[in-house]
Amino acid sequence: MRGTLIFSGSSCPALTGKVCENLGMTPADAELTQFSNGETSVRILTSVREKDVFVVQSGSPKINDTIMELLIMISACKGGSASKITAVLPYFPYSRQSKKKSHRGAITARMLANLLGVAGVKHIITVDLHASQMQGFFKCPVDNLHAEPLIARWIRQNVPDWKEAVVVSKNAGGTKRVTSLADALKLNFGMVTTDKKRGNGNMTGSMILNPIDAVLDPIGEQVIEAVESEEIPTSNITQPVAGAASPARRPHGSSLHSAKSLPSRLRSSTLALDGVDEEGEDGLEYNDQRVHEVTQARLVHGHIVPDDFESPAVSTATSVAGDDPMTMSYASLHSQHHAALGGSGDAAESSDEDEEILKDPKVEHMVTLVGDVKNRTVFIVDDMIDKPGSWIAAAETVVKRGLAKKVYCIATHAVFGADCLEQLQDCDSIHHILVTNSYPIPEEKARNATKLHVLDLSYLLAEAIRRNHYGESISPLFQHIME
Amino acid sequence: MSGEMANEIKLISGRSHPELSEKVAKRLGIEVARTISLNYSNQETSFTVGESVRDEDVFIIQSTATGDVNEGLMELLIAISACRTASARRITAVIPNFPYARQDKKDKSRAPISARLVANMLQTAGANHIVTVDLHASQIQGFFSVPVDNLYAEPSFLRYIRENYKAEDCVIVSPDAGGAKRATSIADHLNTGFALIHKERPRPNVVGRMVLVGNVEDKIAILVDDMADTCGTLCKAASVLKENGAKAVLALVTHGILSGNAIENLNGSVLEALICTNTVPLGDKIERCPKIRAIDISPTIAEAIRRTHNGESVSYLFNHAPV
Numbered sequence: 092m093r094g095t096l097i098f099s100g101s102s103c104p105a106l107t108g109k110v111c112e113n114l115g116m117t118p119a120d121a122e123l124t125q126f127s128n129g130e131t132s133v134r135i136l137t138s139v140r141e142k143d144v145f146v147v148q149s150g151s152p153k154i155n156d157t158i159m160e161l162l163i164m165i166s167a168c169k170g171g172s173a174s175k176i177t178a179v180l181p182y183f184p185y186s187r188q189s190k191k192k193s194h195r196g197a198i199t200a201r202m203l204a205n206l207l208g209v210a211g212v213k214h215i216i217t218v219d220l221h222a223s224q225m226q227g228f229f230k231c232p233v234d235n236l237h238a239e240p241l242i243a244r245w246i247r248q249n250v251p252d253w254k255e256a257v258v259v260s261k262n263a264g265g266t267k268r269v270t271s272l273a274d275a276l277k278l279n280f281g282m283v284t285t286d287k288k289r290g291n292g293n294m295t296g297s298m299i300l301n302p303i304d305a306v307l308d309p310i311g312e313q314v315i316e317a318v319e320s321e322e323i324p325t326s327n328i329t330q331p332v333a334g335a336a337s338p339a340r341r342p343h344g345s346s347l348h349s350a351k352s353l354p355s356r357l358r359s360s361t362l363a364l365d366g367v368d369e370e371g372e373d374g375l376e377y378n379d380q381r382v383h384e385v386t387q388a389r390l391v392h393g394h395i396v397p398d399d400f401e402s403p404a405v406s407t408a409t410s411v412a413g414d415d416p417m418t419m420s421y422a423s424l425h426s427q428h429h430a431a432l433g434g435s436g437d438a439a440e441s442s443d444e445d446e447e448i449l450k451d452p453k454v455e456h457m458v459t460l461v462g463d464v465k466n467r468t469v470f471i472v473d474d475m476i477d478k479p480g481s482w483i484a485a486a487e488t489v490v491k492r493g494l495a496k497k498v499y500c501i502a503t504h505a506v507f508g509a510d511c512l513e514q515l516q517d518c519d520s521i522h523h524i525l526v527t528n529s530y531p532i533p534e535e536k537a538r539n540a541t542k543l544h545v546l547d548l549s550y551l552l553a554e555a556i557r558r559n560h561y562g563e564s565i566s567p568l569f570q571h572i573m574e
Numbered sequence: 575m576s577g578e579m580a581n582e583i584k585l586i587s588g589r590s591h592p593e594l595s596e597k598v599a600k601r602l603g604i605e606v607a608r609t610i611s612l613n614y615s616n617q618e619t620s621f622t623v624g625e626s627v628r629d630e631d632v633f634i635i636q637s638t639a640t641g642d643v644n645e646g647l648m649e650l651l652i653a654i655s656a657c658r659t660a661s662a663r664r665i666t667a668v669i670p671n672f673p674y675a676r677q678d679k680k681d682k683s684r685a686p687i688s689a690r691l692v693a694n695m696l697q698t699a700g701a702n703h704i705v706t707v708d709l710h711a712s713q714i715q716g717f718f719s720v721p722v723d724n725l726y727a728e729p730s731f732l733r734y735i736r737e738n739y740k741a742e743d744c745v746i747v748s749p750d751a752g753g754a755k756r757a758t759s760i761a762d763h764l765n766t767g768f769a770l771i772h773k774e775r776p777r778p779n780v781v782g783r784m785v786l787v788g789n790v791e792d793k794i795a796i797l798v799d800d801m802a803d804t805c806g807t808l809c810k811a812a813s814v815l816k817e818n819g820a821k822a823v824l825a826l827v828t829h830g831i832l833s834g835n836a837i838e839n840l841n842g843s844v845l846e847a848l849i850c851t852n853t854v855p856l857g858d859k860i861e862r863c864p865k866i867r868a869i870d871i872s873p874t875i876a877e878a879i880r881r882t883h884n885g886e887s888v889s890y891l892f893n894h895a896p897v
Contacts (some may be wrong), residue, residue: 127803127804128641128643128831128833129641130673130676130677130688131643131644133686134682134684135684138683152617153644154616154617155617155619155647156645158644159643159648162691163688164686166686166691167685170685171683171684185618188618193622194623194660195622195623195624195657195659196621196656197622197652197656197659199620202651202655202699206651206698206699209694209697210694477615477616478615508615508616509615
């Protein structure tokens with residue numbers, strides 16, 4: 092491309108090389124070093140006067156150095172009279188600090204946006220921003236590309252039974268992302284939430300298996316409380332099975348209500364079921380509102396409970412099965428195995444999983460699964476993989492409790508903090524990890540990760556650069572490629 | 575921004591130089607504000623102010639430790655941004671050792687003026703005022719559109735020399751032509767002689783041939799500079815001075831950055847002592863090199879903070895070192 096220069100930051104020479112290859116050019120010459128006192132030194136070794144300059148920089152373990160390098164490169168190009176400078180940030184650093192989380196915390200992502208503007212950026216190209224609202228932090232235009240079409244295509248081509256798969260979000264905040272992929276592939280979706288706050292003391296994991304399309308009697312709001320105690324007479328809790336929803340519910344509710352009087356140290360789980368979904372068979376009708384209501388219910392989920400030893404008695408509260416077997420909640424299925432709804436069955440199971448607990452004592456969340464994943468392939472989707480805990484918890488939930496067949500962990504940004512990749516690789520419940528090369532993955536890490544599949548973003552980025560340079564529309568890049 | 579309501583100094587410390595912040599706080603008779611600063615597993619910095627700064631006069635002290643310049647700078651920017659978001663009345667960044675100060679001009683084609691970039695970044699983050707010590711070039715003040723108080727270590731140096739040496743035995747030496755002004759100023763105050771070493775510098779941090787201009791025979795030669803980085807220049811200058819008959823050679827620098835193999839250079843040199851202020855955290859370098867002596871700069875910084883807060887003149891500090 093005439094009049095264009097693409098500079099590579101030190102974080103992602105490989106990706107930039109591929110982008111340039113796609114465009115039939117070579118990366119522009121720049122010398123990136125550090126002075127002995129740690130200050131970043133940048134030397135632009137080719138003329139940038141009146142050129143359309145693109146600077147590609149991703150994240151790295153030395154993220155602040157990477158950012159400074161990017162800012163100085165931009166500043167140097169601006170000082171060198173470049174006509175336009177575009178920052179290409181496949182992974183936008185500090186994107187998770189995009190809101191004021193605590194009192195007097197900083198909105199660092201906004202600050203970084205301002206810093207880029209100050210350095211002299213006229214345009215930003217990025218991929219899958221953690222929150223698309225961040226585009227509003229910039230005064231300059233932002234092209235937020237999506238890796239989703241690439242991911243969807245990979246799934247269509249490489250997952251044998253993808254049409255039967257379920258897309259699962261591992262937290263409530265990421266549900267939107269998940270529904271987008273589910274829509275693209277026309278798949279059902281589910282949700283796993285990990286609730287950190289409630290993991291106090293007992294750190295009991297619970298799982299709710301709410302059928303995506305459970306049909307409930309118009310009983311308004313029914314609250315079912317499950318209390319962790321072996322004293323709960325489990326025998327009188329009728330197991331809700333498919334087709335027996337209505338009669339099953341009454342004793343269920345009543346017996347659990349009686350448990351309310353149990354000592355308060357026992358954590359109680361509440362299930363509030365509200366309203367009726369007449370269109371039970373239509374998974375798409377399962378809206379966010381509904382999910383929100385249902386997540387109040389919890390099932391104790393043994394294997395990610397760190398201190399099950401201390402409270403071996405864990406109970407299972409279930410949601411109510413619908414008429415359609417396909418929409419029956421997992422909880423019901425699960426409790427069928429134990430022939431009871433109460434805690435005893437679960438307690439036995441949790442003690443079986445002590446090893447698991449010891450293996451990963453840090454996970455201290457209550458896990459809630461919403462959706463039917465039995466015998467299906469599950470795609471757990473989020474925008475980035477940084478810490479392994481929630482992925483492993485979600486994967487174990489869908490495999491061990493949801494009886495999913497295969498689990499794909501899918502994310503755009505493979506940040507892989509600390510030994511994350513190793514832990515995911517070692518997790519038996521995770522069968523494949525699908526990421527893109529937006530964030531550089533160290534060779535030696537990738538070599539040992541047999542489950543890892545890395546999608547190449549260079550074509551997407553190259554096309555975005557090309558279209559930007561020639562003033563063509565970017566929108567086609569958002570569209571799914573249909574075979 | 576002097577409002578009706580009385581507001582207080584909130585002293586916030588970055589992680590780069592907590593000792594200096596403690597000393598400043600002690601001098602001001604206040605506590606360093608509680609903050610939580612940490613790095614996530616992906617090394618992104620997070621900063622949270624642990625107490626209210628609403629409508630307070632916030633001073634954030636952050637130096638830049640060797641090797642962690644970018645970490646320290648980002649932490650400072652995030653801290654400023656956090657205070658700005660938390661409705662602080664005024665935010666003053668106290669940066670004793672201004673980072674990237676040496677990248678202050680376009681000396682080659684397309685060289686970045688990183689010092690200006692840092693200045694713009696600080697203002698973008700929300701700094702209303704900058705306090706720093708001995709800027710490498712005073713022109714850096716012009717990179718800011720907010721007030722910059724450039725404090726001097728010179729009064730502290732003068733006192734140190736007067737207390738430890740006889741001024742008439744000394745000769746002040748500038749290790750390069752650019753620092754001549756700094757050296758002559760000290761020589762004038764002490765009423766002593768002055769010399770200059772001219773050097774050829776082929777590349778940064780590499781020292782070429784050196785020529786002495788002036789007489790140092792049988793004198794205590796005191797090399798004066800604003801920063802000592804790898805100390806290559808200083809050590810070479812010291813041997814040139816020795817060769818020219820100096821009785822002893824000292825070095826007086828404001829910022830003891832001491833990166834790379836500075837300690838080895840110092841230990842192996844004829845330099846008798848390197849006297850620097852504690853604008854940069856020295857860490858264990860004093861133990862590793864007995865030649866390093868530190869002058870405490872915290873009284874000057876504390877006084878500048880007090881005067882800035884109370885709206886008093888800071889110029890007194892340009893000629894006097896608070897005791």
